[in-house]
Amino acid sequence: MINRQRHNISGFEGNGTECREWSDLPVNVLDVIAARLDALDQIYFRAVCKNWGQTRRFPVNKTLPWLLEHCWGFDENVYSVCSFHRPSANPSHVPYSKIEREEFKVLHGAAICASKFGWLLLQKSSLSFFYNPYTKSIIKLPDLNLSFNRTTFSSVPTSPDCFCFAIQSSKNDHRIYLSICHPGDREWSTLILDGFRRAVEDVVYSNGTFYCVFTRGALGAFRVADQHWSLLTNRKPIARALFQSRAHMVASNGELWLVCPSKGFEVFRFDWSVMTWVQANTLGSQALFLGCTSLSVSAEGETSGFAERIYYRYGIYSYCYSMETKQRCRCTLYPRDANGGTERVWIQPPEI
Structure with a gap:
């Protein structure tokens, strides 16, 4: 875009002022503009112009998750409403998405079970489906006549190597049900195994294997190939009763982390050399975000301030727990829950 008008120093049309493109704005002017944007708004700022995207004066981080609010609505049609909160010191800006689909008449009321790669995996009774709130794409999965406890998926649902995995296990049943399928399959493949009357706490995928952690930290592995x-592990690798509420497992760079909420947080790392959980006093250069699907975020360079912290939702607020101080504080990067009845999950931001 070119400024067609020419002005002299007095502000009147003159004969000596040079036309300049917006892309040639001085770097100090770009700095002033960028300073007024949060880190993720700068993604869009850089995307406007090639020259702006190449400047190094305002680095952009695309790893911090957004907070998604999802709810169902019903008028003459059934619709899905998603709000996206980007992390910001002033988290009032909310991109908004509403979609009406014929399929939602059947799926109305489905709950979010997993969130990865910008996709949501939702389930209602025996029905389950993928939903991308950015592209509004839906991928249906075959019916599964099991009330599974935990589920996740391995990769982007549109890729040929995507597997969906569901597990059902409880303290009232000595059996474990493992189910797996590809998007596009006509049915799930289910294995029924001898269990040990233990509830499954969480499930993650890493390097071709789905890992399932049970009460007291028992860890099972389902190899896809x-x-x-x-x-x-043995059936009670963690002796202390730390599982007062749901424990969260995170896969990060080949490592498995287990976070057990108690008065604070007890964190364990799986030691592959001795095949058991060992207590960890540090997270290293990463931050953990706990939810229906928990994730790890690198905390180096521009995100170094997030290191050694655990982010989670409790009640209407987001909180941050410091591994260094063993204290928690309210996280102001994400807004409070102003609308009751909505589901709130972490979601990875869209690619620009």
């Missing part, structure tokens, strides 16, 4: 199940 040959559909082999094994118990990696």
Whole structure:
């Protein structure tokens, strides 16, 4: 875009002022503009112009998750409403998405079970489907006649190597049900195994294997390639009763982390050399975000201030727990829950 008008120093049309493109704005002017934007708004700022995107004066981080609010509505049609909160010191800006689909008449009321790669996995009774709130795409999965406890998926649902995995296990049943399928399959493949009357706490995917953690930290592994199940630990690897509420497992760079909420947080890292959980006093250069699907975020460079912290939702607020101080504080990067009845999950931001 070119400024067609020419002005002299007095503000009147003159004959000596040079036309300049917006892309050639001085760097100090770009700095002033960028300073008024939060880190993720700068993604859009850089995307406007090639020259702006190449400047190094305002680095952009695209790893911090957004907070998604999801709810169902019903008038003459059933619709899904998603609000996206980007992390900001002033988290009032909310991109908004509303979609009406014929399929939602059946799926109305489905709950979010997993959130990865910008996709949501929702489930209602025996029905389950993928939903991308950015592109408004829907991918249906075959019916599964099990009330599974935890579920996740391995990769982007549109990729040929995506697997969906569901597990059902409880303290009232000595059996474990493992189900797996590809998007596009006509049915799930289900294995019924001998269990140990233990509730499944969480499930993650890493390097070709789905890992399932149970009460007291028992860790099982389901290898996709040959559909082999094994118990990696004994049945009570963590002696103390730390599982007062749901424990969260996070896969990060080949490591498995287990976070047990208690008065604060007890954190464990899986030690592959001795095949058991060991207590961890540090997270290293990462931050953990706990939710229906928990994730790790690198905390180096421009995100170094997030290191050694655990972010989570409780009640209507977001909180941050410091591994260094063992204290929690309210996280002001994400807004309070102003609308009751909505589901709130972490979601990875869209690619620009």
